[in-house]
Amino acid sequence: MYPQPLENTYVIPDGNSRSWIGTPANNRHVHKLCSRDALFCEGDEAGFVYEVLEGILCNYRLLTDGRRQIISFSYPGDLIGLGSGATHHYSCDAISGAKVHSMSKGSLLAAAQIQPELGRKLFQAAASELTDMHDFFVLLVRKSAIEKVASFLLCLAHQYQEEDERMVAFDLPMARVDIADFLGLTIETVSRNLTRLKVLDVIDLPQKSHVVIRDMLRLKELSDEDGGTL
Amino acid sequence: MYPQPLENTYVIPDGNSRSWIGTPANNRHVHKLCSRDALFCEGDEAGFVYEVLEGILCNYRLLTDGRRQIISFSYPGDLIGLGSGATHHYSCDAISGAKVHSMSKGSLLAAAQIQPELGRKLFQAAASELTDMHDFFVLLVRKSAIEKVASFLLCLAHQYQEEDERMVAFDLPMARVDIADFLGLTIETVSRNLTRLKVLDVIDLPQKSHVVIRDMLRLKELSDEDGGTL
DNA sequence: CGTGAGGTTGATCGCTTTCAACGGAGGTGG
């Protein structure tokens, strides 16, 4: 299951990395992933940390009854696999074509002991991930279906660009089932509420995976803002 | 709002600290809190990190409509306020009498740059908190009310003592409303499901705040285990 | 043109919430 080594693994030429984390050159590898490829699975040995270079991945847990809870999506610049413990506590799949930069967790942590600045960055990454989780908590537990969908769209809009005042358009990079498993809803409920937002003229859906926000203010109202934009 | 300085603040004599974090002596202060006292509020400047010495605190966010989502309970040994950013993203109240050890966040982070071991510990604390959150996610979104309550009781039992095979008794340190705001339920639903567990002879409630687990195996089954015990 | 996957829409069911009333423990004051 563990993708190391992979055929499509190669060493980044020095100085060519867009990564914000400096690691010894001999640990710099890039993995190319196709949509639905697994990066690692729950229970796998957690020997590596990954930085997303391109594409989007999702981190999730599976329940015995087959249901899936997506914990987070990872966008370019995000780190994956920082969790404590010797094994991963969740699985990670690409939901689109993706490139990730892998680093040995051991040598990364060792390097952090030598470079205080790197240690601080790692800590900041974990701390900011925690903050995001707190926002997500409120969303998951306290918000209604339409508030969840509205919040999710706002989060994506934010992810893609600085917010235009009134009009933002972007592609939904994930399928309905991914949105549903993230928001704790069914695909039917996601679909119904996207339709509701469209009927309310808050968004438009020219194609199934293309979203146009027609009324940002109204969308924010519907998302019940204060619980965080996620 | 911010409790520094406080009348009931005093310096721990050197060598008397039960804390696992070493900080400069001039930053060692203990705050005593009564039940429902606030340690800090969402939006307050996040200049300090706290370690719980005694009692239990709850970290929560408020929505504009007045609803509250408790993000986590903090037990002795836990760190509070590690989040990134200049201000706290959540509020923190004591739910019982409590003592916390406060440390300047700045000097703690500075100390971590000098003592790599401390930096590693801080990082581990954040990473392990993240893992707990992931478990909690699955509980909050995917579990039914009775599964949530069962999971919560298991978590408390675990918190208090090594699990007896069949019989564990402990006091519920928090009110029904706190449990409800933590599990994303109403107090009525919490109450109903505690009663259901009692009728099923899985637990007993000799007093409102005293729980006796009569059938640990059954309780674990009802909690649907795999989502993490919380 | 047939096929299959992903998405939408409709009808019904069940669980949790909501609203409301009641009960019990602790505190206060006469």
Add this chain to the structure above:
DNA sequence: CCACCTCCGTTGAAAGCGATCAACCTCACG
């Protein structure tokens, strides 16, 4: 010592929301 009050928890009845089950649609692909 007891009546009264208040807070917290419990229980009941009804309503609402999202899940489930099912049918249909749309588009890409062979």
